[in-house]
Amino acid sequence: MCGVAAWLGDDAASAVYELLLELQHRGQEAAGIAFLANGGIRLVGGPGLVREAIRLPAAAARAWAAIGHVRYSTSGRYGGEQYQPVAGSKGLVHIAFNGNIVNYRELGRELLGRSYTWDAQLVADLVEALYLEQGSLADALREAAQLLRGAYSLVAITSRGELAAARDPYGVRPLAYAVGDGYAAVASETAALDSLGLPWREVGAGRMLYCNGSPKDCVETGLASGHEPRPCAFEYIYFLRPDSVFEGVEAHAARLEMGRRLARRDTVEADLVAPVPDSGRSAAIGYALERGLPYTEVLYRNRYAGRAFIAPPGERNGRLKRKFNPIRSTTWGRRIILVDDSVVRGDTSRWLARILRRSGAREIHLRVASPPVVMPCFLGIDTPSRGELVAHGRSGDEISRVLGVDSILYLGMRDLEEAVGRRLCLGCFGGAYPFPLDVARLEKVFTEDRR
Numbered sequence: 001m002c003g004v005a006a007w008l009g010d011d012a013a014s015a016v017y018e019l020l021l022e023l024q025h026r027g028q029e030a031a032g033i034a035f036l037a038n039g040g041i042r043l044v045g046g047p048g049l050v051r052e053a054i055r056l057p058a059a060a061a062r063a064w065a066a067i068g069h070v071r072y073s074t075s076g077r078y079g080g081e082q083y084q085p086v087a088g089s090k091g092l093v094h095i096a097f098n099g100n101i102v103n104y105r106e107l108g109r110e111l112l113g114r115s116y117t118w119d120a121q122l123v124a125d126l127v128e129a130l131y132l133e134q135g136s137l138a139d140a141l142r143e144a145a146q147l148l149r150g151a152y153s154l155v156a157i158t159s160r161g162e163l164a165a166a167r168d169p170y171g172v173r174p175l176a177y178a179v180g181d182g183y184a185a186v187a188s189e190t191a192a193l194d195s196l197g198l199p200w201r202e203v204g205a206g207r208m209l210y211c212n213g214s215p216k217d218c219v220e221t222g223l224a225s226g227h228e229p230r231p232c233a234f235e236y237i238y239f240l241r242p243d244s245v246f247e248g249v250e251a252h253a254a255r256l257e258m259g260r261r262l263a264r265r266d267t268v269e270a271d272l273v274a275p276v277p278d279s280g281r282s283a284a285i286g287y288a289l290e291r292g293l294p295y296t297e298v299l300y301r302n303r304y305a306g307r308a309f310i311a312p313p314g315e316r317n318g319r320l321k322r323k324f325n326p327i328r329s330t331t332w333g334r335r336i337i338l339v340d341d342s343v344v345r346g347d348t349s350r351w352l353a354r355i356l357r358r359s360g361a362r363e364i365h366l367r368v369a370s371p372p373v374v375m376p377c378f379l380g381i382d383t384p385s386r387g388e389l390v391a392h393g394r395s396g397d398e399i400s401r402v403l404g405v406d407s408i409l410y411l412g413m414r415d416l417e418e419a420v421g422r423r424l425c426l427g428c429f430g431g432a433y434p435f436p437l438d439v440a441r442l443e444k445v446f447t448e449d450r451r
C-alpha cells in the first residue's frame, strides 16, 4: 500500500504535508517529504505518523515543488528506519512510490551492478540513471516503465523542477491529480484532493502527469502501452477511504454492494448485524439493508490505536488488544452477524470472537465481504507467504474452528468483481494476478528481504 502526494506551486512542502495527513490511513510506519528550494532537493522524514515524522524547516516555506510519502512497508526493513521519498545516488531525482517491483533484484544486478534489498532504492537509482541519459524526467520514466515489472503509482521530482506522477500499465494502485491556476497537485486517493477542494482526475493506467517546471506546463501523457486496467481488489475491500474513487468507482458504493451480495447468499438466523469497525462498516450496512435485519455496533474501536493490519508484525497483537472493546448492551445474549471486510491472517477475527464471547454473545456468525485470501501478494500488500494466511489449505469449517466463530461465509470472486463493476487483480484470492508471477521464487525474495 503506502500513500504518495506531490505539489507544484507556492508553498509546495506545506501542501504535500496536508495531503499526507489525508492519506495517513495508507501507511503509518514512516513518512517523509522531499522539496525543492534554493536549487537543491532536501529530504525530511522519519518513523511514525506524519505529525511525528515530519518537521518542515524554514527553507521549506520557499519550496516550489515537493513530493511526499506515508509508508506501509512491503519491501525493505520493517519500522521507520527506511522511509520515502528516496534520492537517486546523485541526488538529482527523488521518487516516492506505492506498490512493489518484483524484478528489482535482477534490474539492480544487471543494469546498475549493485545488489538491492529494497525496491524503492532501485527505482530511484534506475530513474536517475535514465534521466542522466535521456535529459527529461518524462522520457526517463517511459524508459523505466519498459524495465520495471510490478505495481507502482509513483511521484518524482528533479533538481530542475520537473514533476511527474505515473501509474503502471495495469493501474494496480490508485493515483489522481488536479491542475489549476498556479498549482498542480497529486495524491494516491481522490479523497485527499477533495479535502483541499481541488477538482481531480485519475491518472490513467499506463499514463503519467508530467509538469516541466510550472503548473502551466503540465500534460497527461502516455507512459507505456496500455493494458486493460486490473486495479487491486483489496483497494476496494479495505485500503481506500470510503469517500475515495478508484477507476471511477467509489469505495463506499462498492462495499455496500459487496455486503448486499453476501447477504443474498446467506440464510443464517440472527438478532443483529454489526460491522468490524471501521473498514467493515459499509459492507455491514449493505448486508443489513439487504436482509432487513437490525444494524448496530457491537465494538468500540479506538481510532488512535492505528490500523493493526498494516502495523509491523511485532506491533500487531498489542495494537489489536488496545484497539477494540465490546459494547455489552448489544452483545449480551445476542446472535450476532459480524461483517468484516476481509480475513487475512485471522488475528483480528480470532481476538474479536474471544472478546465478544466474553461479553456474552450467544452466537457469532462471521460474514466476510471478500473471498478467502489463499495466495500471497507481491504488488503492494505485506502478505508475502502462504504460510501466514489463515485460509490457505483450510476448509470453511476449519477456518471457523481456528477463529472461534459459529460459522463463516465469504463473498465469491465473481460477486466481488460484479460489485465493483471492473475486472480486478484477484491474485491473492487464488484468481489471476495481472501478469504471470513466479510465486515460489517471490515468496523467497520478499521474505528474505524483510527484517
Ligand code: SF4
Residues within 6 Å of the ligand: 172, 232, 233, 234, 235, 376, 377, 378, 379, 380, 381, 425, 426, 427, 428, 429, 433
Ligand atoms: S494480489 Fe491481492 S492484494 Fe495484491 S494487488 Fe492483487 S488483489 Fe491486491
